Amino acid sequence: MAHGPAKGLSRWLFTTNHKDIGTMYLWFSFLMFFLGGLFALVIRAELFQPGLQIVEPAFFNQMTTLHGLIMVFGAVMPAFVGLANWMLPMMIGAPDMALPRMNNWSFWILPFAFAALVSTLFMEGGAPDFGWTFYAPLSTTYAPPSVTLFIFSVHIMGASSIMGAINIIATILNMRAPGMTLMKMPLFVWTWLITAYLLIAVMPVLAGVVTMMLMDIHFGTSFFDAAGGGDPVLFQHIFWFFGHPEVYIMILPAFGIVSAIIPTFARKPLFGYSSMVYATASIAFLSFIVWAHHMFTVGMPLAGELIFMYATMLIAVPTGVKVFNWVTTMWRGAMTFETPMLFSIAFVILFTIGGFSGLMLAIAPADFQYHDTYFVVAHFHYVLVPGAIFSITAAVYYWLPKWCGRMYDEAMGRVHFWIAFIGLNVTFFPMHFSGLAGMPRRIPDYNPLWADWNMISSVGAFLFGAAQVLFLYIVIRTIIGGKKASDEVWEASHGLEWTVASPAPYHTFSTPPEVK
C-alpha cells in the first residue's frame, strides 16, 4: 500500500491522489488569480484619469468581462475546491476522495475551459464584452462571434464544478472515520457539504441558460428575443436564480475556513458550533428566494419588490449569528496575531462592512439610486475580496506548513497582510463614494467629478497587486527553503489534519482513526 507518487509529468496527468489534485487546483487558481488581477489592473490604469488614455472602449469592456469571469470561475471557485480536496479527507479521516478518477477529470478539464475563454482575446471581433453577467440580448443578438466559445467554456467549467461537488458530497456522506458524526465534523467540512449541494442545484441552471443563448444565436429559437415572442427579462431571472446561490458558493467555504482559524489563535473552542451549522444552512436556503433583488429596476410589480426586499434583509440574521459567534470566540481568548489570524480578523471586519452595504442595496427604493453604480462594485468587492480572497490567503498560510512541511516567514507574512489590507481598502472604499456620487459601472471614461476617487482607487489597486506578488514569493520561498514545521504546527491546533506528520504523507488514514 505504501507507495509514493509516480515520477515525472505522468504523476500530475494521471494522479488520483487528493493531495496532488488539491495542489494542482490551488496552483491553477493562483495562476488565474494573477491573470484576472492583470485584467483588473488594465481597468484601473484606464480609470486612473478621466478620458481615454490606454485602451479602446471595446477592449475595456472585454477586460471587465474577463476579469469577472476569471476571478469567479477561475480563481475563487477552484481555490476552494483545491482546499476541499486537500483538507476534507484529512479532516474526516478518509484515505482519499470517494471518486478519485472523476476527481482527476474535474481538474483536468478546467485548463481547457480557460484556455478557450482566454483565447477569445485573439479572435476576430474580440473576447466577450457583455459583462460577467452576460445579459441577453447583449450576449445574443449583439454579441461578438466569440460568444460561442464562451458558452462552451462555461459548459466545461460547469461540468467540472458539478463533478467536484458530487465527489465532495459522496466523500463527506460515506467516508467519515468511525465516530465522526455529522455534528462533530469541522465547520469547513460542513460549509463545503452545503456549498456542494448549492453547486449541484445551480450549476446546471447556468448550463441551461447558456444553452438557451446558444440556441437563440445559432438555432433560431427565441427564448430571450422579444421579436420572436421571448423575453429578455427571463434571462435575468434565470441568470440570477443561478447567480445568487453562486455568490454564496464563493463565501460559505470562507466561513468554514475562518471558523477553523479563529479558535486556533484565540485558543478557545468555536463559540456556538451548532448555530453556525444552522446559520449556514439557512443562508443556503435563503439564497434561492432572493434572486430578483439584482433586478429591482427591471419593472417588477410592487409586491415583487417587497417580497424580494424582505427576503434579502432576512439573510442578515443568520449572517449576524455567524459574525457574533466569531467575535464571541475571540472574546477573552488568549489571542496571538499570526498571519492567518490577521487575515481572518480582517475578514470578519471587512466582510461585515460589505454585508452592511448589501443591506443598503437590499432596500428596493434606495436601490433605484445605487443600481449599476460603483456603490454596487464597492459592495461586492468588499464581500468577495476580504471574503473569498482573504480567507483563501488565510487558509494557505494556515495549512501550508502541513502541506509542504515547512514554515513560512512570519515577518514577511505580516508585511503581506498589511500591504494587502491597506491596498484593498484604498482601492474599494473610495468606490462607495464615487458610486454614491453617481458613477456608473463598466465605463472606460467618466465625468471629471469622480476623478479624485478613481485616482485613489487605482493607486490602491496597484498596491494590492504588488501584495499578491509578494504572496507568490513567500509561498515559493516557503516551499523551497522554509524552516521545518512541527506536526501540530500551531500551539492550539485542533483536528485530525494536525495528527498526521508534516508534510502530510502521500497517503493518510489508510486505516481510519478513532474519533471520540
Added chain:
Amino acid sequence: MSARTEGKAVKRTTVKLVLLAVSMFAFCLFVLPPMYTLFCEITGINGKTSSKPYTAVPAGVDTTRTVKVKFIATKNSAMPWEFFPMNYSIDVHPGQAMTTHFVAQNPTAKYMVGQAVPSMAPKNAIDYFHKTECFCFNQQTLAPGKSAELGLRFIVDQDLPKAVKSITLSYTLFDVTASSAEIIEAEKNAVQEASSNEQPTVGQYLANL
C-alpha cells in the same frame, strides 16, 4: 463500514446527485421558460397582450363612459424603418369596435421583415382589451422604399374596471429580416408575378399565402 458497503454507498450517493444535476438542467431548459410565460400571462405583470385574435361576442355599447386609448410606436435600436401611429389617441366607448392604423416605411434598399411586439399599461386593462385584428399577429414584409398601413381592430370590453380611464398600447418594431429569408423570397416572387408595378398590400400578401 467495510470497503464493499462503502463502495456501494458511494455509488448510490453519486447516482442520486447526478440525477439531481440532470433534473435541474432539464428544469431550467424545459420548465422555467414556459412557467415564466404562464406566470406572466396569468398575472399580466410584463404587459404582454394576447397573441391570438379575439372573436367578438355581440354585446351592447356602453355609451355612459369613454375610454382614451393611446398608441405608442417605438423601434428597436437596430430597426431603420419609419414607424408611427396614424392616430396618437382615440376615444372609444366600451363595447364599440374601432379600427386604427399604424404606418411603416422601409427606407433601405433591401427587402426587410419586421415584427411588432405589443405591451400594455395599466396591467388591469390587459384582460379587457381585445384585438380582433392586429398586424402584430404576423410579420410584415416591406420592399425597398415602400410603406404600408398596418391595421388594428379592437374592442374595449364593457367589463373594463371603472377606474381605468385611459389605456396605453405600445408597439416595438423589431427587425427579423435575418431569420426570415423564405418570407422575403416569397415576397420577391409575388412582386414579380404581379402585373402592376404596385407593391401588394400586406392584406393581399396574406391572402396569397
